[in-house]
Amino acid sequence: MAAAGNDAFEIIEVTAHRVACDGGDGPLGHPRVFLEIPEDEHRVVCPYCSRTYVMVDDVDENAA
Numbered sequence: 001m002a003a004a005g006n007d008a009f010e011i012i013e014v015t016a017h018r019v020a021c022d023g024g025d026g027p028l029g030h031p032r033v034f035l036e037i038p039e040d041e042h043r044v045v046c047p048y049c050s051r052t053y054v055m056v057d058d059v060d061e062n063a064a
Helices: none
Strands: 011-014 018-021 033-036 043-045 052-055
Touching: none
Parallel strands: 011 052
Antiparallel strands: 018 033, 043 052
């Protein structure tokens, strides 16, 4: 089945509403942009490289 929307691009899970994207290392990078994840959508897509940043719950690694 073919991927729909931005499913073919890299998805990065984050815990902050503001993220910085530079497209990664090497020649495929782009100018650093700061993106704001909307409270009601929980995701934002970089306009340069189409990386998708998805908000996840902050997991406490010390919890039993």
